Amino acid sequence: MADMTPNKTKMPEQAPEVRNKNFFEVAKGYTPELAVKESNRCLGCRNPHCVEGCPVNVPIPDFIGHIQKGDFEGAYRVLSRANALPAVCGRVCPQENQCEGKCVRGIKGESVGIGNLERFVADWALEHNVANGEKAPANGHRVAVVGSGPAGLTCAGELARMGYSVTVFEAFHVAGGVLSYGIPEFRLPKSIVQKEAANLERMGVDIRLNMVIGKVLSVDELFEMGYEAVFIGSGAGLPQFMGIPGESLVGVFSANEYLTRINLMKAYKPDSPTPVFVSQKAAVLGGGNVAMDAARCARRMGADVHIVYRRGEAELPARAEEVHHAREEGIQFDLLCNPTEILGDEKGRVRAMRCVRMELGEPDASGRRRPVPIEGSEFEMEVDTVIVAIGTSPNPLIRSSTPGLETNKRGCIVTSETGATSREGVFCGGDAATGAATVILAMGAGKTAAKSIDEYIRNK
Numbered sequence: 001m002a003d004m005t006p007n008k009t010k011m012p013e014q015a016p017e018v019r020n021k022n023f024f025e026v027a028k029g030y031t032p033e034l035a036v037k038e039s040n041r042c043l044g045c046r047n048p049h050c051v052e053g054c055p056v057n058v059p060i061p062d063f064i065g066h067i068q069k070g071d072f073e074g075a076y077r078v079l080s081r082a083n084a085l086p087a088v089c090g091r092v093c094p095q096e097n098q099c100e101g102k103c104v105r106g107i108k109g110e111s112v113g114i115g116n117l118e119r120f121v122a123d124w125a126l127e128h129n130v131a132n133g134e135k136a137p138a139n140g141h142r143v144a145v146v147g148s149g150p151a152g153l154t155c156a157g158e159l160a161r162m163g164y165s166v167t168v169f170e171a172f173h174v175a176g177g178v179l180s181y182g183i184p185e186f187r188l189p190k191s192i193v194q195k196e197a198a199n200l201e202r203m204g205v206d207i208r209l210n211m212v213i214g215k216v217l218s219v220d221e222l223f224e225m226g227y228e229a230v231f232i233g234s235g236a237g238l239p240q241f242m243g244i245p246g247e248s249l250v251g252v253f254s255a256n257e258y259l260t261r262i263n264l265m266k267a268y269k270p271d272s273p274t275p276v277f278v279s280q281k282a283a284v285l286g287g288g289n290v291a292m293d294a295a296r297c298a299r300r301m302g303a304d305v306h307i308v309y310r311r312g313e314a315e316l317p318a319r320a321e322e323v324h325h326a327r328e329e330g331i332q333f334d335l336l337c338n339p340t341e342i343l344g345d346e347k348g349r350v351r352a353m354r355c356v357r358m359e360l361g362e363p364d365a366s367g368r369r370r371p372v373p374i375e376g377s378e379f380e381m382e383v384d385t386v387i388v389a390i391g392t393s394p395n396p397l398i399r400s401s402t403p404g405l406e407t408n409k410r411g412c413i414v415t416s417e418t419g420a421t422s423r424e425g426v427f428c429g430g431d432a433a434t435g436a437a438t439v440i441l442a443m444g445a446g447k448t449a450a451k452s453i454d455e456y457i458r459n460k
Helices: 032-039 060-068 072-082 086-092 114-127 150-161 190-202 219-224 255-263 289-300 320-328 397-401 439-459
Strands: 142-146 165-169 206-208 229-232 252-254 281-285 304-309 332-335 337-344 350-363 369-373 379-382 385-388 426-428
Touching: 032 060, 032 114, 060 072, 060 114, 072 086, 072 114, 086 114, 086 190, 086 439, 114 190, 142 150, 150 165, 150 190, 150 229, 150 439, 190 206, 219 229, 229 439, 252 255, 255 289, 255 385, 281 289, 289 304, 289 320, 289 385, 304 337, 350 385, 426 439
Parallel strands: 142 165, 142 229, 165 206, 229 426, 252 385, 281 304, 281 385, 304 332
Antiparallel strands: 337 350, 350 369, 350 379
């Protein structure tokens, strides 16, 4: 008999006034007792709509059923067959818009905490050194994967399970891509990312670091080395700026640079060899998850932080949980507000930002109401740091070094539904194909591409 308690089992968290001064993980995770309690809220639907909402089609009622019996290893076996990075997904997936958004328990209460349960099972397996899947016998075929972000690691893991010899080429000095450089420690500890990557290495995946494809090696050279297919999962790491005066001043960062310094180079540590400017008052431009991450990092660095976003509360694209956590941590939201110029002092450093108040007008091409400036509402905001988090696009390095690779006007590599590109044997998925999106959508693309690569090589 299911537990019909209407609300989720609350996950323990650090108190806001404590966590906004450290980089330890905010959510502490379920205990076994809490996990079993939450799992008993699942109805075990015969037609599970939650699975339809999952981009990698995790058999959710099956893994939760094992938790209900206290069989955590069995739950992990089910989970890891569908998801190569469950400890990551349990932390950063927008479950509220995907699996949990489809849960029937959400009709008259809160949905089952599927993400919390996924995190618990994955963490339990990592703690108990449980392998994440059996590797098939080697089939004698080789595939190269460019990028070790969520799309690349998922594609590599799926192919390894099929018996392929897979080499992942990563530009940075650590694996993980955006999981390592983009998402803060307090949301996704880097030790978790490295353990997930190590699990794939145990399956036989070869991860090579400091390998910038397009510079060290080209895609064509990978084929010459004997790889029969190449998957491009290089992400979208090229930051966009607003194009307003003052963006070249000292104290203006792209969110990518700011987060990379903090997450990958540990700039928040007092003895960091690559420190980041410690500001007194920072403005973060944008309203997505990256903006929340940058703002919450700046807050932990000691700044008074303002999120500046040109639309209203209802239009904020960030996860509701991230907005809630940011508010709890003392971050202020300046909504319906748009910067028009960044002002500097005599030394060329940021001293203020000129802004204008906005109101929402008619819908634009995206269907959202267009923000329109309010005449006479200009004002100055005193700041010493501006962090621009308005979006990213794919780095042009691979597309410019790979003849015959079709791209669109946004610089994204054009693919079919299967992940195939205009170059035979070259597949692509994740942000390199779609522009900046979510971790789980990138993983879904990696999984789809792996299946397509297998079919391509078998039918070659």
